[in-house]
Amino acid sequence: MDIANFNQFVRDIYQTDKFIPLHEPRFVGNEKKYVNETIDSTFVSSVGAFVTDFEEKVQKFTGAKKAIATVNGTAALHTALLMAGVKHDDIVITQALTFVATCNALSYIGAEPLFIDVSLKTLGLCPQAMDAYLEEHAFINDQGVCIHKSSNKRISAVVPMHTFGHPVELEQLIQVAKKWNIVLVEDAAESLGSYYKNQHTGTFGLISALSFNGNKIITTGGGGMVLCQDEELGVKTKYITTTAKRPHPYEFFHDENGFNYRLPNLNAALGSAQMESLENFLSKKRALAKQYQAYFEKSDAQFVVEPEHAQSNYWLNAIICADKAHRDNVLKGTNDGQVMTRPIWTLMTKLPMYKNALQDELKNSQWLEERVVNIPSSVPLGK
Numbered sequence: 001m002d003i004a005n006f007n008q009f010v011r012d013i014y015q016t017d018k019f020i021p022l023h024e025p026r027f028v029g030n031e032k033k034y035v036n037e038t039i040d041s042t043f044v045s046s047v048g049a050f051v052t053d054f055e056e057k058v059q060k061f062t063g064a065k066k067a068i069a070t071v072n073g074t075a076a077l078h079t080a081l082l083m084a085g086v087k088h089d090d091i092v093i094t095q096a097l098t099f100v101a102t103c104n105a106l107s108y109i110g111a112e113p114l115f116i117d118v119s120l121k122t123l124g125l126c127p128q129a130m131d132a133y134l135e136e137h138a139f140i141n142d143q144g145v146c147i148h149k150s151s152n153k154r155i156s157a158v159v160p161m162h163t164f165g166h167p168v169e170l171e172q173l174i175q176v177a178k179k180w181n182i183v184l185v186e187d188a189a190e191s192l193g194s195y196y197k198n199q200h201t202g203t204f205g206l207i208s209a210l211s212f213n214g215n216k217i218i219t220t221g222g223g224g225m226v227l228c229q230d231e232e233l234g235v236k237t238k239y240i241t242t243t244a245k246r247p248h249p250y251e252f253f254h255d256e257n258g259f260n261y262r263l264p265n266l267n268a269a270l271g272s273a274q275m276e277s278l279e280n281f282l283s284k285k286r287a288l289a290k291q292y293q294a295y296f297e298k299s300d301a302q303f304v305v306e307p308e309h310a311q312s313n314y315w316l317n318a319i320i321c322a323d324k325a326h327r328d329n330v331l332k333g334t335n336d337g338q339v340m341t342r343p344i345w346t347l348m349t350k351l352p353m354y355k356n357a358l359q360d361e362l363k364n365s366q367w368l369e370e371r372v373v374n375i376p377s378s379v380p381l382g383k
Contacts, residue, residue: 001299001326003333009295010339010376013288019338023215023316026379029277034269041265046242048265050272055225057275058210062192062200064227066234069263069271070241073189073211076224077105077159079261080207083226083237084183086111086156091148091358093158093182095125096348097365102161102187103348114148114155115349115359122307123318123368124168125160131176133360138180146180148358157183162191162201164374165217165315166307170196170204185209188227192217193282193313202227207237212267217281217315218274220267282313284379289314292375301330304372317377318344324370331373344372 014020038044051069059067070076086092088110094102096115103113116133119126134146138155141147146155158177160168177184188194188202189211195201202208212223226241228234244258263271289305289312296303301319306312321327327343334341347369348354349362 001301001321001330003330003337006295007334007337007339013291013380014376014378015381020340020376021378022340022342022374022376024378025214025219025274026277026281026381027273028280030273031270034273035266038266038269044266045264046262048268050265050268051263054220054263054268054271054275057272058192058225058227061275061278062203062227064200064203064229065231066228066237068226068228068234068238068241069268070224070226070261071263072222073209073213073224074101074105075241075259075261076209076211076226077101077185077187077189078108079237079241079259080185080209080226081105081109081111081157081159082240083207083228083233084157084185086183086185087154089153090156091151091153092156093125093130094187095161095365096354096359096362097123097163097345097368098161098187098348099189099345100348100351101189102159103354106159107353111156112153113348113354113357115354115357115362115365117360117362117364118163118368119169120364120368122166122168122310123163123304123372124166125158125173126364127169127172127176129360130158130173131179134176134180140181144181146182151358155180155182157185159185159187161187161189162194164304164318165191165194165313166304167191167194167196167201167310167312169307170201174204189224190216190315191313193278195311197309198311203229206230207233212271212274217285217313218271218278220263220271220274223263223267223271281379285314285377288377288380289317292317292319300326301373315377316374318372318374320368321371321373327371327373334375340376342374344369344374
C-alpha cells in the first residue's frame, strides 16, 4: 500500500490540505434554526417538543414500534438490558471485538459477559460459534432456562453489535437464541440506516439501542435511543428512563427505582434536524465506500464491504491489512500525514475489567484485532 498515494487520495475526496478527522459531524440543514427555537422557548431540558419529534422521526425511519430517547447510547443499552430482564449475576453473551460501552452496560447491572467469536464476513457475533459454545457448555433446565454448566448461572441474553454499521447474521442468531431460550438485544449503536434483508437493524430483537454521539452518522451531541418491538414495553421503558415518576400536574411520586436518562430538548432539536439529512448522508456514504472499494482493489489491503443480504450505512469504513506490521505501518504513515486512521478496539478480554471473563477461542477476533484499520469516513461535502 502506497501510503503517500492513499493520503492524497483521501485529501482529494475531502478537498483539503488540513488535518482530516476520522468522522466529523455535518450540519447542513435546520440544526441552528431548531436549536435557536429551543433556546427561545426556554424548554432546553428534558421537557420539550423536539424530544417527541425526534423520537417519532427515528421510530418512523426504523420501523420500530416505539422509540425512547436517552442521554447517550450506553444509557440506552443499559435500559434495554434491564427491560429485557437481565439480572444481577446473569451471564450475557456478547462479542469481545466491540466498544467498551457494550460491556459497561452489562456491568452496571452486575451481569457477567460471555465472549463469543465474531464472523469474518460481518465483524459481528458469529451464530455458529455461539451455538457451538452453548452445545458444549450449557443446557436447558426443567424451567426452560439456559444454564451455564460450570457456573450454574443463567444465560439470559445475547447482545450482538453491528460493527461499523455492518449487520450481523440476524436470521441465524435469532434461530440460535430461540433454540436456547435467550433474549436477543441488539447493540445497534453504529447502525442507524443499516438493513438486514430490507428490515432495519435494531428491530429484530425484543429491544435495542442506538447512539447519536458526535462521531455517529447523525448526532445529538450526546444521545441515544431505545427501540422497542412491543408498545407496552416501550411505554414502560419511557417511564423507567424518566425517573419512574407518576404523571401529576405538581406532585412528585415515584413508585420504583428509575433512571434520569432523559435526552434534553436542546439535544433533540439537533437530532430532529439531523434526521432530515439522514437519507442524503447515507447516499453520500455509500458513494464514498464505492470510491474506497475501487481504490483498494489494486492494494494489498482489503476493503470491508457490506455482508451478503445486508445494506450497511458504512458508518466507519475499514480495511484489513496483511498482518500487524502492515497495520502499524499504515497507522503511522497516515496519522503522520495528518490523515486520521485508527485500529479496531482492543479486545475486551485484554482489558483489566474483563480479562477473566468466560470466552471461546476468539480466533477471528484476535486475527481482526491485529489487522483492521478504520479510515476517514465523514460525509463528503458538496454535491
